[in-house]
Amino acid sequence: MDQNSLPPIQTTARDDAVLKALVGFVRAEALQPGERLPTERILAERLKVSRNTVREALTRWEGLGLVERRQGSGTYLKAAVSPDMLHMPLTLAGGNDFTSLMQTLEIRRALEAEAAALCAERASQTDIAEIARKLDIMEQAFRTRDGMSSEEDWEFHQAIYRVSGNPLFEQIIAAMHELFHRFWEHPLGVRDFGHASFPYHRTIYECIAARDPQGARAEALKLIATVEDDLKRGAAKLKLSSQT
Numbered sequence: 001m002d003q004n005s006l007p008p009i010q011t012t013a014r015d016d017a018v019l020k021a022l023v024g025f026v027r028a029e030a031l032q033p034g035e036r037l038p039t040e041r042i043l044a045e046r047l048k049v050s051r052n053t054v055r056e057a058l059t060r061w062e063g064l065g066l067v068e069r070r071q072g073s074g075t076y077l078k079a080a081v082s083p084d085m086l087h088m089p090l091t092l093a094g095g096n097d098f099t100s101l102m103q104t105l106e107i108r109r110a111l112e113a114e115a116a117a118l119c120a121e122r123a124s125q126t127d128i129a130e131i132a133r134k135l136d137i138m139e140q141a142f143r144t145r146d147g148m149s150s151e152e153d154w155e156f157h158q159a160i161y162r163v164s165g166n167p168l169f170e171q172i173i174a175a176m177h178e179l180f181h182r183f184w185e186h187p188l189g190v191r192d193f194g195h196a197s198f199p200y201h202r203t204i205y206e207c208i209a210a211r212d213p214q215g216a217r218a219e220a221l222k223l224i225a226t227v228e229d230d231l232k233r234g235a236a237k238l239k240l241s242s243q244t
Contacts, residue, residue, distance in 0.1 A: 018053055035077055131156070
């Protein structure tokens with residue numbers, strides 16, 4: 001990779017200029033999703049901006065699901081980029097607010113079901129094998145860590161979004177993922193939060209492997225229904241504790 005192919009920026013609109021320059025660099029280098037970007041230090045040197053400016057630009061990309069930061073490894077491209085791409089940021093209420101979580105879940109219900117159905121229609125044998133691998137990792141983590149497998153669970157679902165053929169599934173759901181991840185860590189007293197959804201990961205996979213879109217959609221809806229039940233249990237416990 002020729003690091004000198006990234007030209008310095010001569011503009012006061014630094015944040016937007018960094019994003020545009022990064023797009024140009026990715027396209028000039030023909031970087032594909034899964035490949036690593038240069039380090040923040042190298043990008044800052046070539047762009048003649050501070051590392052903090054580069055970091056903020058990459059944070060924006062990360063929020064849009066375009067890159068993934070891996071601790072100790074670097075920043076990796078997750079989706080194709082282009083100069084005319086549109087940014088669609090989402091604003092979500094933070095905290096463990098029940099209403100916010102339920103609103104997010106309503107959107108996820110529609111997206112998860114459709115992504116699973118499209119995945120069943122479009123998955124190649126290689127794709128199915130990769131989803132199976134992610135499922136095995138998730139199930140192993142669930143069994144060995146007493147149901148604590150949120151990261152492995154997320155990676156399983158990401159594999160499905162990618163195979164759906166529509167990058168918007170992953171980008172939109174990724175924007176909502178942090179809210180649910182924080183809840184998963186502190187689930188309103190529901191110690192077994194997410195446990196009821198465990199078997200539906202395999203049934204979703206089985207429908208995908210059987211190329212059964214309707215079945216995959218139905219199983220995804222069942223999975224989301226268990227999460228909704230867990231959220232309602234948590235809200236009920238919280239309400240009860242506040243009354244005592």
